[in-house]
Amino acid sequence: MSQKFIINGGRPIEGAIKVKGAKNAALKVFPLALMTSEPIGISNMPEIEDCYRAEEMLVALGHEVSRSGKGVVEISYKSRTCVNLPPGLVNKFRASIMFVGPLLATCGEVCFPHPGGCVIGAGTRPIDMFLDGFVKMGAKVEVLENSYRLSAKKLKGATIFFPKITVTGTESLMTTACLAEGITILKNCAMEPEIPALAEFLNTMGAKIAGAGTPVIKIEGVKKLRGGNYMLIPDRIETGTFAILAAVANSGEVLIENCNPGHLEALWALFDKIGVNYKLGQNSVKISPTKKILPSNVVTHEYPGFATDLQSPYTVLMTQAHGLSLIHETIHDRRLLFTDMLTQMGANIIMADPHRVVVSGPSKLYARKLISPDLRAGIALVIAALIAEGSTEIDNIYQIERGYEDLVERLTGLGADIKKV
Numbered sequence: 001m002s003q004k005f006i007i008n009g010g011r012p013i014e015g016a017i018k019v020k021g022a023k024n025a026a027l028k029v030f031p032l033a034l035m036t037s038e039p040i041g042i043s044n045m046p047e048i049e050d051c052y053r054a055e056e057m058l059v060a061l062g063h064e065v066s067r068s069g070k071g072v073v074e075i076s077y078k079s080r081t082c083v084n085l086p087p088g089l090v091n092k093f094r095a096s097i098m099f100v101g102p103l104l105a106t107c108g109e110v111c112f113p114h115p116g117g118c119v120i121g122a123g124t125r126p127i128d129m130f131l132d133g134f135v136k137m138g139a140k141v142e143v144l145e146n147s148y149r150l151s152a153k154k155l156k157g158a159t160i161f162f163p164k165i166t167v168t169g170t171e172s173l174m175t176t177a178c179l180a181e182g183i184t185i186l187k188n189c190a191m192e193p194e195i196p197a198l199a200e201f202l203n204t205m206g207a208k209i210a211g212a213g214t215p216v217i218k219i220e221g222v223k224k225l226r227g228g229n230y231m232l233i234p235d236r237i238e239t240g241t242f243a244i245l246a247a248v249a250n251s252g253e254v255l256i257e258n259c260n261p262g263h264l265e266a267l268w269a270l271f272d273k274i275g276v277n278y279k280l281g282q283n284s285v286k287i288s289p290t291k292k293i294l295p296s297n298v299v300t301h302e303y304p305g306f307a308t309d310l311q312s313p314y315t316v317l318m319t320q321a322h323g324l325s326l327i328h329e330t331i332h333d334r335r336l337l338f339t340d341m342l343t344q345m346g347a348n349i350i351m352a353d354p355h356r357v358v359v360s361g362p363s364k365l366y367a368r369k370l371i372s373p374d375l376r377a378g379i380a381l382v383i384a385a386l387i388a389e390g391s392t393e394i395d396n397i398y399q400i401e402r403g404y405e406d407l408v409e410r411l412t413g414l415g416a417d418i419k420k421v
């Protein structure tokens, strides 16, 4: 039986909450262990399901993963046991594709099924830009009945243009190119903060990457990478999620600590527009109650634009704004479907098309029995439940715990009435 959250809404939300290390940075660092025979240490690691799956993947591939404390992971090489990525793990998280390039570069081949993860794209989320990139670097790609088989005697540097900006695609090809022969130039790259952070760590391992965090990245291949220690950057999506929760609850002062407010400029610009009171510190943000939340349209955009991963909490916020807001989701195809559940809770939302909803607020929300469809929709339902009247039950919380550590403890610390059963 799956676990559920039971949330009694309407409690004041106030106090302090600490942000954990970035999930979407963590998942990209585990596979680097495949590219060196020296140990890798990672700190500020979030204790979440997706990271446990990434650890299991390394163990399945013959590495040893140990912990010397909460959030501190050490990975060492024992022996390479196989070049097949275990389907049961690949199915569970999209970032499993980050293991493909390092195996291809070091073993010359890799087999894997289509990666899983949040069901937020049309059908399964495509991997064409990864495959095209590996082909440009000299790999042969075979599409088998239930899997892909990639092989290459030697990967070679190449110039690769991404037809569409892709975060993990940029990270995957940038990482793989470190062990390819010659120079790789990646164009139209994603610029999310996790990318320069990953490049900086790879450079301490001996890689030669320039331009990460800009649209053009140049990588000079090296023969070997060393080990090293990496401290993950704070999770900007957690930061934004908690800031939006504080704004939606609008009931007390909330201090969000251990974060990097510089990674969320698009959110602060929106807060200016809709009248949320906030104060940025160097590593913290304080949200204070406001008289009235105003509506504002939003269009999700690649970094430094407004993050798609914050669209669902922002949509909940707009149910409490005084007026109409248009939410336009441009990155993922199915990310607005969860608004149906907000409507069931009493929100006034009209879907114009699968990429656009119009929210008319403010609406009183009421408790319902809900099922979390995916990670970010799930956390949005948690936020909605925290301001709803009555006791909301949210099922399928594995999807939420994939990305948020100790959610019950941390939200309880802010005064929420939330239990896991």
Ligand code: EPZ
Binding pocket: 024, 027, 094, 095, 118, 121, 125, 126, 127, 128, 129, 130, 164, 165, 166, 167, 168, 169, 190, 308, 309, 331, 332, 333, 375, 376, 403
């Ligand atoms: C990353 O996904 C994040 N995941 C996502 O966060 C985030 O929503 C997304 O970037 C956008 O910011 C991780 O970092 C693990 P993309 P990613 O490739 O890299 C299309 C969360 O909730 N595309 O930038 O998989 C794709 O379908 C997760 O934490 C292709 O068409 O996203 C999408 O429309 C969910 N072909 C667009 O590009 C490809 O080969 C951008 O996706 C690859 C992607």
